[in-house]
Amino acid sequence: MAVPELDLAADPIELCAALVDTPSVSGDEAALADAMEAALRKQAPHLEVLRSGDAVLARTQLGRERRVLLAGHLDTVPIADNVPSRRDGHLLYGCGTTDMKSGDAVIAHIAATLTDPRHDLTVVFYDCEEVEAARNGLGRIEREHRDWLAADLAILGEPTNAGVEAGCQGTLKAEIRTSGRRAHSARSWLGTNAIHAMGPVLDRLRAYAPRDVDIDGCVYREGLQAVRIGGGVAGNVVPDECVVTVNFRFAPDRDGDAARQHVHDVFDGFDVAITDFAPGALPGLTAPAAAEFIAATGAVPAAKYGWTDVSRFAALGIPAVNFGPGDPNLAHTRDEHVDTTQLTDATAVLRRFLTG
Incomplete structure (x- = not known):
């Protein structure tokens, strides 16, 4: 598959559509990883970029007091006649719109366009989240590039209807x-x-x-x-x-x-x-960076019912929350879609948090 050209500075809604239009079923994320890596290297010279298998990582090195990590998985469940994407008013339909290419679009846009954040920033786009845990790209990154996962707060872009779901069961x-x-x-x-x-x-x-x-x-x-x-x-x-x-x-x-x-x-x-x-993950909302994030969202955090990769960050001693556009009840369905207003809102929240 030819490597598509992603415009990370574009409206996150358009970027999300481009991500959906690049199929990336678990185990076959190479084309999307190639596109993300190429876009970050070309469009975000302020970031150090690392490729690990079909995961792409990038970070600032500004010497800030705290570091925030934004993470999202690139893979989707098998396509169910729902690629390419399509628009219907403020709804964007397609495989992965909710789980979790909308979150990826927000993260990539923030990483590329925010050149002077008040916290150092690490972004992790990883592979094979939707399959058995042994193949999860975060495990490989932890084994081979542990220093890239160091942070004072991890925000996982899993769908939460743009609310905050802390920790996990x-x-x-x-x-x-x-x-x-x-x-x-x-x-x-x-x-x-x-x-x-x-x-x-x-x-x-x-x-x-x-x-x-x-x-x-x-x-x-x-x-x-x-x-x-x-x-x-x-x-x-x-x-x-x-x-x-x-x-x-x-x-x-x-x-x-x-x-x-x-x-x-x-x-x-x-x-x-x-x-x-x-294991589950404690919310860790009393940690300074987490408290700042909650204040920036203006949301009342809720418990995460279910298990997500925030557990992996919590096991490393990093407070972690789930925050991303999309209704989790629509994940993995044939009519999977995302309310595009949530992409806009989630982007604004992260920008506000990272710029103060």
């Missing part, structure tokens, strides 16, 4: 397993039904009372849900195994050990195996 998956003894269903008294033995597990889930946790004024609500159940051999066999998969969404005041222990406590007496885990 952690997520844990576990399998609860019951065992029995097979028998012919005509002589069921000779067996032990593993599915029936799962009843107390479902009772505990039904009676579970989630916590509401207030951190920095953001209320995180936990949840513990059965998301899958499997068992049974045939229509005439008493089953000897049943497995329920549960998902625990937990507030970021719990670390990994505490989250795992909680699940084991809830299902005490049963066979519990943790199969997946990702």
Whole structure:
């Protein structure tokens, strides 16, 4: 694919359309990364630029007291007959408009046009966010270019309807397993039904009372849900195994050990195996740079329900928030679109924050 020419100084709405019109499904971001790298090198001489795989990073070196990092992923989910982009009044339609090429457009425009920010600025456009965590470009950058992730505040351009969603929930998956003894269903008294033995597990889930946790004024609500159940051999066999998969969404005041222990406590007496885990992220809104950003937005921050890459920054000790145009409920849909007024508003907020 020919490398398109991006105009980073253009209206972020037009820039967003150009980004959408350059397909970048996870694992195939090279053309867009090439275009972003070329544009930054040509149009933003005040920035140091680094290429890492299909990620593009840029930063100022002005010697400011604090550094702010703006991050967005370049990749999208598979295209669903929604490229190229199209306009309908103030709505811009297309794959990635919400998740998260609108955020990328705002970040790129700010990076290229703001030559004298009051905080040093780092921007990170990374690859493979929409696929398995092992391929996420932020992990590679952390391993190979850790110094580029140093900051006093990280702002991830995930869609938040141009509001501020602070931190994020952690997520844990576990399998609860019951065992029995097979028998012919005509002589069921000779067996032990593993599915029936799962009843107390479902009772505990039904009676579970989630916590509401207030951190920095953001209320995180936990949840513990059965998301899958499997068992049974045939229509005439008493089953000897049943497995329920549960998902625990937990507030970021719990670390990994505490989250795992909680699940084991809830299902005490049963066979519990943790199969997946990702830590949450504390909002860190009392950090000076974060407090300044909240003041600049004029918004009341809310807790992030769900997991995002702010967790990676929090693990590095960097306060992190989600802030970007777009309705997250529209992400990954065929009619994905963004209200273009939110691109304009988000750009104004970041400019106000970074210029004082």
